[in-house]
Amino acid sequence: MRRTGDLGQTGWTKTTLQHIAAADYDMLLLPGDLSYADFFQPRWDSYGRLVEPLASARLWMVTQGNHEIEKVPLLEPRAFKAYNARWRMPYDAGASPSGSNLYYSFDVAGGAVHVVMLGSYTDYVAGTAQYEWLQGDLAGIDRRKTAFVVALVHVPWYNSNKAHQGEGDDMRDAMEALLYGARVDAVFAGHVHAYERFTRVYDDREDPCGPVYVTIGDGGNREGLAEKYVDPQPKTSVFREASFGHGRLQVVNATHALWTWHRNDDDEPVIADHLWISSLASNPACNK
Ligand SMILES: [Fe+2]
Known part of the structure; x- marks a missing residue:
C-alpha cells in the first residue's frame, strides 16, 4: 500500500506520482x-487527468481534507459536493456500511488488513453518526483473522510542526480511546505539509499498545512545505522532516509490516525513514 497526502497538482505532485508509478x-x-x-471546478478535471494513469490501474482510496469542503455561505450550502460526486468511495458496501462518503472502512488482503477512513470535517464527538459508526465498525473486527488495523484521517492528532498546531486535538479527545481500545496499529494523517513519525502513543504519552502515528502530508501541493517545528522535539516524535515524498506500508506476514518513507529528492529505492510495525493483535501484553 502506498500513502501520500495533500497531493495537489504541481511539479512536486508529478515527481511524487513518478515515484509511486515506479513501484509495485x-x-x-x-x-x-x-x-x-x-x-475552481476545472481543476478537478485537470487533477483527474493527472492521476488517471495511476488511478485507473490501481485502487485509490481517499478521505477528504479541508480543500474538498468547497462550501460558500448562501451560494453553496452543501459541503463536499464535488468531492462526493467525483470521488465516491464504497461507504455503503462491506460489513459495516457507514451511510456517508466522508467516513467508511474496508478490508484488504482477504481480511488480513482493515482500513478505517475518518472525516476530520464532519461531526465526530460521542453520539454523532460518525462516532457511533466507528464504535460499531471497530467492535466488528475479529483480530484473530485481521492482523492489522490502520486508520486515515486528514488532520493529524499528533503533530509537532508549527503548521496546524493543535487543530486535531478535539477529534483526538473524542475518538482516541476508541482506536486505542481496538488496538489500531497505525494512524496516517495529512494536512501538515511535511513528514513526521511518532512512536506508539496514547493520551500524549508513549504506550506500547497505542497506534504508531504518521503525518504524510507531503505529496506536493501548491502551498509549499511546512518547515517550522515546535522546539524541543517531543519525546514521542521520532522522525520529522519537511520534504516532499510518499510512504509505503508493506504487510509482510500476519505479524509484521514494514513502513518506509521515500523522499522525492532521492531515487525511489532510497529509504529516508523506516519502521517495522508488529501487529498489536499478536502482542499478548496488549490483549489481556
Ligand atoms: Fe489540509
Whole structure:
C-alpha cells in the first residue's frame, strides 16, 4: 500500500506520482486534499487527468481534507459536493456500511488488513453518526483473522510542526480511546505539509499498545512545505522532516509490516525513514 497526502497538482505532485508509478503496490491511500480545486471546478478535471494513469490501474482510496469542503455561505450550502460526486468511495458496501462518503472502512488482503477512513470535517464527538459508526465498525473486527488495523484521517492528532498546531486535538479527545481500545496499529494523517513519525502513543504519552502515528502530508501541493517545528522535539516524535515524498506500508506476514518513507529528492529505492510495525493483535501484553 502506498500513502501520500495533500497531493495537489504541481511539479512536486508529478515527481511524487513518478515515484509511486515506479513501484509495485496494490492500493494507494490518500488522507485528503486531492486537487486543491478550491471552488475552481476545472481543476478537478485537470487533477483527474493527472492521476488517471495511476488511478485507473490501481485502487485509490481517499478521505477528504479541508480543500474538498468547497462550501460558500448562501451560494453553496452543501459541503463536499464535488468531492462526493467525483470521488465516491464504497461507504455503503462491506460489513459495516457507514451511510456517508466522508467516513467508511474496508478490508484488504482477504481480511488480513482493515482500513478505517475518518472525516476530520464532519461531526465526530460521542453520539454523532460518525462516532457511533466507528464504535460499531471497530467492535466488528475479529483480530484473530485481521492482523492489522490502520486508520486515515486528514488532520493529524499528533503533530509537532508549527503548521496546524493543535487543530486535531478535539477529534483526538473524542475518538482516541476508541482506536486505542481496538488496538489500531497505525494512524496516517495529512494536512501538515511535511513528514513526521511518532512512536506508539496514547493520551500524549508513549504506550506500547497505542497506534504508531504518521503525518504524510507531503505529496506536493501548491502551498509549499511546512518547515517550522515546535522546539524541543517531543519525546514521542521520532522522525520529522519537511520534504516532499510518499510512504509505503508493506504487510509482510500476519505479524509484521514494514513502513518506509521515500523522499522525492532521492531515487525511489532510497529509504529516508523506516519502521517495522508488529501487529498489536499478536502482542499478548496488549490483549489481556
Ligand atoms: Fe489540509
